[in-house]
Amino acid sequence: MGQTWFTAQANAAWNKRRTDKNITWNSWTTQTPSDDCGSLECLSAAVIQQVVPNFGSQPLANGTYKVINRNSGKSLEVASYGTANNSNIQQWGYVGIPSQKWTITATSGGYYSVKSVHSGKALDVAGVSTTDGANVNQWTYVSGNNQQWSFQAP
Numbered sequence: 001m002g003q004t005w006f007t008a009q010a011n012a013a014w015n016k017r018r019t020d021k022n023i024t025w026n027s028w029t030t031q032t033p034s035d036d037c038g039s040l041e042c043l044s045a046a047v048i049q050q051v052v053p054n055f056g057s058q059p060l061a062n063g064t065y066k067v068i069n070r071n072s073g074k075s076l077e078v079a080s081y082g083t084a085n086n087s088n089i090q091q092w093g094y095v096g097i098p099s100q101k102w103t104i105t106a107t108s109g110g111y112y113s114v115k116s117v118h119s120g121k122a123l124d125v126a127g128v129s130t131t132d133g134a135n136v137n138q139w140t141y142v143s144g145n146n147q148q149w150s151f152q153a154p
Helices: 005-016 043-051
Strands: 064-067 075-078 091-092 102-106 112-116 122-125 136-139
Touching: 091 136
Parallel strands: none
Antiparallel strands: 064 102, 075 091, 102 112, 112 122, 122 136
16 A cells, blocks of 8 residues: 555655754654754754644545534534444533544545444434434444545535
């Protein structure tokens, strides 16, 4: 598999670094010299370490995530720590419990399954509804279109 977006960006920044200040890459035993090195001159080392992908234009990596609402700052959560099909999904202040963690896995066509870490069940639009205001709950994953999601920048 090719490089991740993050690795490609870090490598691109590394290849354009200043070489006159002895800034090192993954060599924590070689100290960057402190003589004649103003903070702005050595800033590139911090920039390389702070590259953050823009998920609006790049695929989301498979993995475990917390999902935080932009408006409320609250986390997506399975209500009452439910494990059964049809358990409701709600927002709640993030405290790091498994019912607030989600495994996101690419399916096809830029879509993803989103499964609760604690129950293994997927986010599911109830009743395969396409109407505004339809409830979202969790359900055993069956690859339905109502269980596949895309992530886009607002």
